[in-house]
Amino acid sequence: MRELFDTMRNLKKAKPNAKICPRCGSFKIRNQSSLSGWIIPDRYICDDCGYFGYLILELEKEDPQEKP
Numbered sequence: 001m002r003e004l005f006d007t008m009r010n011l012k013k014a015k016p017n018a019k020i021c022p023r024c025g026s027f028k029i030r031n032q033s034s035l036s037g038w039i040i041p042d043r044y045i046c047d048d049c050g051y052f053g054y055l056i057l058e059l060e061k062e063d064p065q066e067k068p
Contacts, residue, residue: 021046
């Protein structure tokens with residue numbers, strides 16, 4: 001049970017990951033609506049290539065303190 005609390009605490013502290021367009025690789029991707037992810041599923045729009053959809057890529061930031 002303690003592991004669950006530690007995991008939840010780490011998720012809460014985690015910084016948001018960089019979102020990337022799956023079509024063109026651009027970082028200029030945004031939510032379609034302010035309600036996305038709250039009332040309706042996240043739907044993303046790429047400002048560079050016009051991609052419109054539910055799927056995106058995310059870059060995870062490496063923790064320099066984390067040991068392999």
